[in-house]
Amino acid sequence: MWKLARFAAASLARSRRFSTAIPGPCMVHKRGADILHDPWFNKDTGFPLTERDRLGLRGLLPPRVISFEHQYERFMNSYRSLEKNTRGQSDKFVSLAKWRILNRLHDRNETLYYRVLIDNIKEFAPIIYTPTVGLVCQNYSGLYRRPRGMYFSAKDKGEMMSMIYNWPANQVDMIVLTDGSRILGLGDLGVQGIGIPIGKLDMYVAAAGMNPQRILPVMLDVGTNNQKLLEDPLYLGVRQPRLDGEEYLAVVDEFMEAVHARWPKAIVQFEDFQMKWAFETLDRYRKKFCMFNDDIQGTAGVALAGLLGTVRAQGRPLSDFVNQKIVVVGAGSAGLGVLKMAVEAVSRMTGCSETAAKSQFYLIDKNGLVTTERSNLDPAAVPFAKHQRDLEGLAEGASIIEVVKKIKPHVLVGLSGVGGIFNEEVLKAMRESVSTKPAIFAMSNPTMNAECTAIDAFNHAGENIVFASGSPFENVNLGNEKIGHVNQANNMYLFPGIGLGSLLSGARLITDGMLQEAAECLASYMTEEDIHKGILYPSIDCIRNVTAEVGAAVLRAAVAEGVAEGHGDVGSKELKHMSKEDTVGYVRENMWFPEYSPLVHEK
Ligand SMILES: NC(=O)C1=CN([C@@H]2O[C@H](COP(=O)(O)OP(=O)(O)OC[C@H]3O[C@@H](n4cnc5c(N)ncnc54)[C@H](O)[C@@H]3O)[C@@H](O)[C@H]2O)C=CC1
Numbered sequence: 001m002w003k004l005a006r007f008a009a010a011s012l013a014r015s016r017r018f019s020t021a022i023p024g025p026c027m028v029h030k031r032g033a034d035i036l037h038d039p040w041f042n043k044d045t046g047f048p049l050t051e052r053d054r055l056g057l058r059g060l061l062p063p064r065v066i067s068f069e070h071q072y073e074r075f076m077n078s079y080r081s082l083e084k085n086t087r088g089q090s091d092k093f094v095s096l097a098k099w100r101i102l103n104r105l106h107d108r109n110e111t112l113y114y115r116v117l118i119d120n121i122k123e124f125a126p127i128i129y130t131p132t133v134g135l136v137c138q139n140y141s142g143l144y145r146r147p148r149g150m151y152f153s154a155k156d157k158g159e160m161m162s163m164i165y166n167w168p169a170n171q172v173d174m175i176v177l178t179d180g181s182r183i184l185g186l187g188d189l190g191v192q193g194i195g196i197p198i199g200k201l202d203m204y205v206a207a208a209g210m211n212p213q214r215i216l217p218v219m220l221d222v223g224t225n226n227q228k229l230l231e232d233p234l235y236l237g238v239r240q241p242r243l244d245g246e247e248y249l250a251v252v253d254e255f256m257e258a259v260h261a262r263w264p265k266a267i268v269q270f271e272d273f274q275m276k277w278a279f280e281t282l283d284r285y286r287k288k289f290c291m292f293n294d295d296i297q298g299t300a301g302v303a304l305a306g307l308l309g310t311v312r313a314q315g316r317p318l319s320d321f322v323n324q325k326i327v328v329v330g331a332g333s334a335g336l337g338v339l340k341m342a343v344e345a346v347s348r349m350t351g352c353s354e355t356a357a358k359s360q361f362y363l364i365d366k367n368g369l370v371t372t373e374r375s376n377l378d379p380a381a382v383p384f385a386k387h388q389r390d391l392e393g394l395a396e397g398a399s400i401i402e403v404v405k406k407i408k409p410h411v412l413v414g415l416s417g418v419g420g421i422f423n424e425e426v427l428k429a430m431r432e433s434v435s436t437k438p439a440i441f442a443m444s445n446p447t448m449n450a451e452c453t454a455i456d457a458f459n460h461a462g463e464n465i466v467f468a469s470g471s472p473f474e475n476v477n478l479g480n481e482k483i484g485h486v487n488q489a490n491n492m493y494l495f496p497g498i499g500l501g502s503l504l505s506g507a508r509l510i511t512d513g514m515l516q517e518a519a520e521c522l523a524s525y526m527t528e529e530d531i532h533k534g535i536l537y538p539s540i541d542c543i544r545n546v547t548a549e550v551g552a553a554v555l556r557a558a559v560a561e562g563v564a565e566g567h568g569d570v571g572s573k574e575l576k577h578m579s580k581e582d583t584v585g586y587v588r589e590n591m592w593f594p595e596y597s598p599l600v601h602e603k
Pocket residue numbers: 182183184185186274275294295299302329330331332333334335364365366367368414415416417418421443444445446449469470471489490491492
């Protein structure tokens with residue numbers, strides 16, 4: 001039975017940076033040097049002498065025992081020295097050097113790695129996640145030293161059911177899966193895309209307290225259409241063009257069946273699949289497995305929370321969302337996911353049909369404004385194509401600048417993957433917006449693919465805008481002690497809570513209702529005071545709190561929708577009887593926190 005008192009005590013201990021409470025023991029099936037080479041159990045010089053005796057480590061380490069606090073300090077000192085020593089070098093060089101030092105710690109001592117990550121999440125997220133993770137993926141074959149996660153390739157057809165048992169952990173809760181076909185805005189990076197599931201799962205541990213022993217990054221290597229990679233002698237993936245059609249689906253089907261056979265309750269997050277497979281696989285598996293597509297569904301929730309925030313920032317009631325004119329640039333998995341969720345929200349608010357709710361939205365892709373005149377339109381974009389009668393004089397294929405000048409939108413959202421397309425002319429045109437506080441969301445990643453920079457947005461579109469980007473930018477100094485706030489509109493605010501809430505509810509499936517509750521929870525997180533300053537999302541420093549709230553909202557929605565089957569000792573009936581506060585407490589209590597546990601050897 002879940003106990004509030006236990007949670008309160010645990011959270012109090014955690015609020016102190018280094019708790020004195022002794023964590024429960026951890027069973028280990030290894031001895032001696034094998035433990036030192038296993039980053040999960042390794043404590044480096046931190047093994048107490050009694051443990052060194054018990055585990056056959058005596059003599060394998062320098063004699064002095066160093067405390068966790070000192071190990072932590074030592075790492076941070078090395079990190080600060082690296083910062084000092086690389087001053088003046090190119091951004092790329094510095095970012096990769098920082099990633100390397102963190103990655104080496106990750107490979108050596110996971111407890112210390114996750115502790116420094118959690119404590120310094122604002123500083124380290126841009127290294128283990130966007131933007132540096134993009135650079136890492138681009139250079140992955142050269143950077144590769146040790147394997148992490150699992151690789152299933154086109155050549156493993158028929159073998160996956162047995163391969164899945166090669167993974168050493170008995171239990172897996174969370175899998176992030178990619179086929180490397182659309183890595184951030186960087187295109188097809190083949191097997192090198194594995195950096196994304198690794199980075200996303202690091203965020204799961206840091207933000208959601210997922211147990212790192214129970215996570216699994218997976219690469220489905222079905223080939224690549226990136227000619228440069230195919231010709232690169234260092235390239236580590238299968239050197240063949242991507243599988244397509246039924247052949248492709250057969251590989252994904254086999255993988256999903258294998259996962260389900262070994263870990264029936266594992267949640268699978270699909271990440272950075274090219275659009276056609278993103279939609280197809282979501283449709284194919286969402287009624288059968290506990291899975292979601294982060295780029296379609298996670299992004300949509302974060303964007304919707306931001307869009308609702310911009311209504312509040314204008315000093316208008318939320319119900320005014322139904323009158324906001326919104327232009328979305330990018331008709332891919334992310335842009336269409338955002339439109340779908342936003343249209344559903346308008347339809348819910350007004351009680352009108354989704355067809356009527358679409359009138360305020362405009363969709364632009366690489367061929368310009370998307371209208372019903374377009375031939376060969378992707379089926380997923382068809383519902384958002386503008387009818388002739390609603391075009392207000394705009395033509396099929398109208399450019400971004402033509403649309404912005406004509407529509408004068410409240411919000412301009414970029415999910416195109418094209419750096420700089422919100423150019424000076426487009427940003428200046430946003431000054432004519434019908435909104436008192438126009439919003440510009442340059443959501444594409446990594447930084448060089450953002451539709452505009454924060455500085456350009458404030459310089460050209462005016463100081464009263466609300467600005468958000470997918471990768472972090474510094475706040476902008478507007479002079480006269482005024483600050484242009486930069487928000488990070490990134491699905492990292494939701495996917496950890498979606499995963500954790502689904503896990504702790506024991507959800508069979510991830511429903512639209514669960515995703516909607518996640519978005520609404522994030523939308524209501526900010527105070528009016530912050531929102532009026534243009535701050536739409538919480539600081540990443542409090543990401544664990546955000547995730548606890550979002551996770552609880554997802555859990556409660558899973559219960560309400562009848563898909564919660566319970567988790568561990570907590571059955572669905574107990575979940576049902578938890579109050580809102582109890583649910584948040586239950587979620588918090590189940591967040592893993594890195595500290596050294598006494599190791600007990602078991603044969
Ligand atoms: N901030 C966040 O949380 C997230 C950001 N993204 C970013 O969104 C971007 C797009 O992702 P997906 O939709 O999955 O990609 P996608 O490849 O499925 O779609 C890209 C879309 O942009 C359009 N496009 C390309 N060039 C254009 C141009 N010059 N003008 C207008 N439209 C153009 C394409 O026609 C296509 O519709 C990526 O950079 C990705 O990193 C994706 C998910 C989450």
